[in-house]
Amino acid sequence: MAGRYLLEIRPGPSCSQQPGTTLPSGPYSFPMVASAGGTTPHPGVQILIEGVASSLEIEFKYTDFTLRGGFGTTGDGVLTNQGQRLWIHSIGNGPVTQKADGIGEVTAGTLAGYIALGSPTAQESEATACNARDHTFTLKVR
Amino acid sequence: MISRGRRAPARAATAAVVFLSLVLGGRGPLAHGASPTPVRVRASAAFAPFLEPALAAFSRESGIPTVLDLNEPDPPDGADVVVGDDVELQRLLEGGTADVRSSFDLGYIPWVFVVPERSADSASALASADRVYLPTGKVGLVGRAGLQAVSAERVRVSSDPRELRQASYALVPRSLAGPGEHRPAGVRSLVATAAMITATPHLAGARQLLAFFRSPGGRTLLARWLDATEIGDSGVGAPVAAGAAGFAASVVDWWLPACSLQHNGYNDPQQVLGPPDAVNLGGKDNYQGIMSLGQGGYVTVDLGASAIDGPGADIRVFQTTSREPVTLYASTSSQGPFTLIGLRFDCGSRSQGLLSNHCDFDLHDGGLAEARYVKVEDGEIYPCLAGGTLTEGADIDAVQILNLKP
Numbered sequence: 001m002a003g004r005y006l007l008e009i010r011p012g013p014s015c016s017q018q019p020g021t022t023l024p025s026g027p028y029s030f031p032m033v034a035s036a037g038g039t040t041p042h043p044g045v046q047i048l049i050e051g052v053a054s055s056l057e058i059e060f061k062y063t064d065f066t067l068r069g070g071f072g073t074t075g076d077g078v079l080t081n082q083g084q085r086l087w088i089h090s091i092g093n094g095p096v097t098q099k100a101d102g103i104g105e106v107t108a109g110t111l112a113g114y115i116a117l118g119s120p121t122a123q124e125s126e127a128t129a130c131n132a133r134d135h136t137f138t139l140k141v142r
Numbered sequence: 143m144i145s146r147g148r149r150a151p152a153r154a155a156t157a158a159v160v161f162l163s164l165v166l167g168g169r170g171p172l173a174h175g176a177s178p179t180p181v182r183v184r185a186s187a188a189f190a191p192f193l194e195p196a197l198a199a200f201s202r203e204s205g206i207p208t209v210l211d212l213n214e215p216d217p218p219d220g221a222d223v224v225v226g227d228d229v230e231l232q233r234l235l236e237g238g239t240a241d242v243r244s245s246f247d248l249g250y251i252p253w254v255f256v257v258p259e260r261s262a263d264s265a266s267a268l269a270s271a272d273r274v275y276l277p278t279g280k281v282g283l284v285g286r287a288g289l290q291a292v293s294a295e296r297v298r299v300s301s302d303p304r305e306l307r308q309a310s311y312a313l314v315p316r317s318l319a320g321p322g323e324h325r326p327a328g329v330r331s332l333v334a335t336a337a338m339i340t341a342t343p344h345l346a347g348a349r350q351l352l353a354f355f356r357s358p359g360g361r362t363l364l365a366r367w368l369d370a371t372e373i374g375d376s377g378v379g380a381p382v383a384a385g386a387a388g389f390a391a392s393v394v395d396w397w398l399p400a401c402s403l404q405h406n407g408y409n410d411p412q413q414v415l416g417p418p419d420a421v422n423l424g425g426k427d428n429y430q431g432i433m434s435l436g437q438g439g440y441v442t443v444d445l446g447a448s449a450i451d452g453p454g455a456d457i458r459v460f461q462t463t464s465r466e467p468v469t470l471y472a473s474t475s476s477q478g479p480f481t482l483i484g485l486r487f488d489c490g491s492r493s494q495g496l497l498s499n500h501c502d503f504d505l506h507d508g509g510l511a512e513a514r515y516v517k518v519e520d521g522e523i524y525p526c527l528a529g530g531t532l533t534e535g536a537d538i539d540a541v542q543i544l545n546l547k548p
Binding site: 038 | 276277278279280282283285286287290293294297299395396397398399400401402403436437438467469482485486519520521522523524525526527528
């Protein structure tokens with residue numbers, strides 16, 4: 001996993017099971033850049049948003065052709081390509097598949113944890129939030 | 143249960159709070175006394191109603207003037223003492239800007255739904271409201287969890303205590319509740335923690351103020367406004383005997399992102415073994431006895447014996463400083479599979495006599511009858527590159543079996 005990717009995040013179906021918690025199903029996308037993230041005690045991959053890298057940071061452990069690790073934003077959240085502001089603190093897990101050119105992708109990743117979504121100027125307490133185990137994500141080469 | 147209001151404070155104190163709120167509105171300080179070097183205290187508006195009379199009493203008793211600056215305590219912006227909830231003080235305490243060793247809890251402020259008198263049940267009342275008010279900032283984020291059934295479009299956040307008190311429908315700390323019925327909100331109480339800023343130039347005055355808060359007179363005054371325990375908390379936890387059985391015995395596996403390994407200072411997984419022993423050695427980021435999990439890192443331990451699904455919680459994780467969330471998985475085999483037991487549990491319940499707080503997990507929640515191996519994973523999941531301390535991520539001190547297999 002290296003190079004330029006498009007990250008897409010979809011809030012889980014369970015987020016719409018209660019009134020008020022409904023997050024539009026998305027997807028919400030972000031331009032990301034992946035690079036190797038160390039080898040000890042396990043190999044890792046660091047995936048950062050283009051621009052202010054720390055505003056959306058993913059730190060994956062990469063073993064057995066599977067990525068697993070944390071998706072995190074700061075208190076300011078991060079703007080999606082679609083124009084909303086998103087906050088996330090979730091653990092992602094997904095098998096890596098190889099394209100014909102050998103570059104890895106995640107086409108069916110799962111996410112467990114917190115996602116909140118608001119207007120571009122919202123603060124986090126104004127956002128609609130959902131803690132769930134059935135969020136999903138993809139990481140595809142762009 | 144319906145409560146028609148908080149315990150009534152003296153009329154003079156109420157008037158002072160209102161005056162404070164109207165005058166300051168988060169824009170500037172209010173001084174008690176005329177000394178050019180007062181002790182400056184910074185806290186969010188939710189804490190003003192008890193701080194204002196307490197600081198006035200302290201100034202009368204000690205002759206030391208005080209200034210109450212009504213803003214979020216982080217950054218402290220010249221304050222000598224900060225008072226705030228865990229979510230507000232976490233980074234100040236963790237990074238050493240505020241002195242962990244000076245910090246202590248003053249008490250708890252429960253959240254309440256404010257609805258018009260004789261309203262239907264809270265859910266129906268809130269469902270019919272055009273606007274539901276909520277405090278702004280990190281305090282508001284704590285409360286937002288109680289408004290999951292209210293769409294974002296109908297939530298109005300406000301930094302103005304007067305506006306919050308005048309709202310017909312609101313979810314607020316009891317200290318900011320106005321007229322109407324006050325109903326239990328099911329949100330964890332705010333904990334009011336006081337701490338001295340490490341580099342304060344007014345060390346003696348700050349220490350004296352904290353000593354006043356701890357004194358019988360200070361406690362009596364604060365008790366008019368603050369609860370002694372958190373609503374929904376099962377208690378502060380029994381004291382943990384050194385050398386007690388049932389603590390993590392060996393490390394099976396661990397992982398920290400390379401970024402966290404580079405930036406954090408407490409990366410040794412062996413530190414989670416045995417009974418809780420974390421200590422703060424003073425100064426910035428100076429700890430002993432913890433492993434910081436960084437961004438989404440984990441440590442898997444062999445408990446040396448099996449925990450069983452018994453009465454109440456079965457496994458306790460001790461986590462140092464504030465209430466950084468922890469996720470727990472469990473298994474009967476060191477190689478797994480590991481079953482999710484609890485996802486991002488706030489790990490901030492106070493532990494009597496210990497630096498570390500704790501959070502409890504029930505094997506029943508994962509459908510397990512027993513487990514010997516547990517994987518403790520960071521639940522804060524804060525971007526590593528944005529972290530400014532040596533202790534990013536949940537800081538694990540120990541893991542304990544609460545229900546030991548006979």
